[in-house]
Amino acid sequence: MGKSSKDKRDAYYRLAKEQGWRARSAFKLLQLDEEFDLFSNVTRVVDLCAAPGSWSQVLSRVLIKGEKFGRAAWQDRDARFRQQMLGLFGSQHTASKSGHSEPQPSITSSPRQDVKIVSIDLQPISPLPGIVTLRADITHPATVPLLLKALDPEYDSKTNTQQAAHPVDLVLSDGAPDVTGLHDLDIYVQSQLLFAALNLALCVLKPGGKFVAKIFRGKNVDVLYAQLKIFFEKVHVAKPRSSRASSVEAFIVCLNFQPPKGFSASLEEPLGVGFRLSRMTEQSCAALPITANTILQNPETGAWNNTPALVAIPDNDGITEIQLEDHRPGHGDVRWIAPFIACGDLSAFDSDASYRLPPDHVSLDPVQPPTAPPYKRALEMRKAFGGAYGKTSKD
Numbered sequence: 001m002g003k004s005s006k007d008k009r010d011a012y013y014r015l016a017k018e019q020g021w022r023a024r025s026a027f028k029l030l031q032l033d034e035e036f037d038l039f040s041n042v043t044r045v046v047d048l049c050a051a052p053g054s055w056s057q058v059l060s061r062v063l064i065k066g067e068k069f070g071r072a073a074w075q076d077r078d079a080r081f082r083q084q085m086l087g088l089f090g091s092q093h094t095a096s097k098s099g100h101s102e103p104q105p106s107i108t109s110s111p112r113q114d115v116k117i118v119s120i121d122l123q124p125i126s127p128l129p130g131i132v133t134l135r136a137d138i139t140h141p142a143t144v145p146l147l148l149k150a151l152d153p154e155y156d157s158k159t160n161t162q163q164a165a166h167p168v169d170l171v172l173s174d175g176a177p178d179v180t181g182l183h184d185l186d187i188y189v190q191s192q193l194l195f196a197a198l199n200l201a202l203c204v205l206k207p208g209g210k211f212v213a214k215i216f217r218g219k220n221v222d223v224l225y226a227q228l229k230i231f232f233e234k235v236h237v238a239k240p241r242s243s244r245a246s247s248v249e250a251f252i253v254c255l256n257f258q259p260p261k262g263f264s265a266s267l268e269e270p271l272g273v274g275f276r277l278s279r280m281t282e283q284s285c286a287a288l289p290i291t292a293n294t295i296l297q298n299p300e301t302g303a304w305n306n307t308p309a310l311v312a313i314p315d316n317d318g319i320t321e322i323q324l325e326d327h328r329p330g331h332g333d334v335r336w337i338a339p340f341i342a343c344g345d346l347s348a349f350d351s352d353a354s355y356r357l358p359p360d361h362v363s364l365d366p367v368q369p370p371t372a373p374p375y376k377r378a379l380e381m382r383k384a385f386g387g388a389y390g391k392t393s394k395d
C-alpha cells in the first residue's frame with residue numbers, strides 16, 4: 001500500500017502496526033469473537049486464505065499463548081480490579097471474620113491444551129510458532145487430503161475417507177480474490193471461494209463446530225443464508241467495525257454445525273457445483289412452518305396481499321431473526337432476511353473516519369512485508385526503469 005494512500009490515515013492500519021499484527025484484518029476477527037464468542041471451547045482450528053497471517057496470529061496469541069483481547073480482556077481487568085478491592089476490604093473484614101479469604105476465580109491467562117491450528121493460502125505464510133502452514137489452493141480437490149494429513153499425521157489418503165478422524169472446532173475463511181471492479185464477477189468469484197471453504201469445512205468440522213467466512217454482500221445473501229441454514233443451527237451476517245462501511249465486505253458467522261441426517265461431504269459432488277445444494281435447500285425450505293397465509297390472503301375476496309409477511313422470531317440470545325415468507329401462488333420461494341449484526345465497540349475507531357495524528361507520531365513499517373506478492377515483478381521492473389514509470393528518475 002503506497003504511503004500516500006488513504007490507508008495511511010486508517011486508524012486500524014496504524015493500530016495493527018503498533019500492536020504487531022501483520023494486517024489490520026486482525027481486528028475484524030477480534031471484533032467477531034467479541035460478538036459471537038468464537039474462541040470459547042475451541043482448540044482445533046483451520047484458517048483458510050490466511051496470508052499474510054494476522055488471523056493466525058490472533059489464533060496463536062489467544063489459543064496457544066492464552067492472551068485475552070476485547071471483551072475477555074475487559075472482563076479480566078474488571079475481575080482483577082474487583083479482586084484488588086476485595087483484597088483491600090478483605091484484610092479488614094473477611095480475614096477477621098472467617099480467618100481466611102474466599103477462593104477467587106483465576107484471572108491469569110492460561111494457554112489451552114492440545115491446540116492445533118492449520119493455516120492455508122495460495123501465498124506463502126511466514127512461519128508462526130505452533131501453527132502448521134500450507135501453500136495450497138482451497139478450490140482444488142487435492143487440498144482436502146493435504147489438510148486432513150496436516151490435522152492428523154496418521155491420515156492415509158489411500159485408505160481413509162474425506163472426513164477428518166480428529167475434527168476441528170472452528171473453520172475460518174477470509175478468502176478474497178483480486179477484485180476486478182466488475183461487481184457481479186467479483187461477487188461470483190468470492191462465492192466460489194466461499195463454497196470451496198464450506199466444502200472443506202464440511203469435511204473437517206465436528207458437530208457443534210463454527211464456520212466464519214468472508215462474503216461480499218450481493219443480492220443473493222438470502223439464498224446463501226438459506227443454504228447455510230441446512231448445516232448450521234444459527235447463521236448471521238456480521239459487519240465488524242474495522243471493516244469499512246463503504247465496502248461490501250461482510251462475514252457469515254455459522255454456529256452449531258448440525259449436518260443433516262445421512263449427509264457426508266463428498267468431493268465427487270461438491271456443494272456449489274451441480275444441483276445437490278439446491279435440492280437440499282428446497283427440501284429444507286419445504287419443511288418450514290407456514291405461518292403467514294392468513295395475513296396474505298383476503299378471506300372474502302381471495303385476493304393476495306402484495307406485501308410478503310415478515311415473521312419475527314425472538315431468540316433467547318437477544319437476537320431477533322426475521323423470515324420473509326411469500327405464499328402467493330407462483331411465489332413459492334421462501335426468501336430470507338439474514339440476521340445482520342454490526343460488531344465492535346461503538347466507542348472504538350471508525351474505519352471510515354480520519355483521525356488527527358499526534359505530533360510525535362512515527363510511521364512504522366509493516367510488521368510482515370509480503371513474502372511473494374503477485375506484484376513483485378512489477379515492482380522490480382519499476383525499480384529497473386527508475387521509479388514510478390521513469391518519472392522519479394533523476395535524468
Ligand SMILES: C[S@@+](CC[C@H](N)C(=O)[O-])C[C@H]1O[C@@H](n2cnc3c(N)ncnc32)[C@H](O)[C@@H]1O
Nearest residue numbers: 025049051052053054055122137138174175176
Ligand atoms: C484478505 S487476505 C487474507 C488475510 C488474512 N486473513 C490475514 O489476516 O492476514 C485474502 C487471502 O486469500 C487468499 N486466496 C485467494 N484465493 C485463494 C485460494 N483459491 N486458495 C487459497 N487462498 C486464496 C489470497 O492469497 C489472500 O492472501
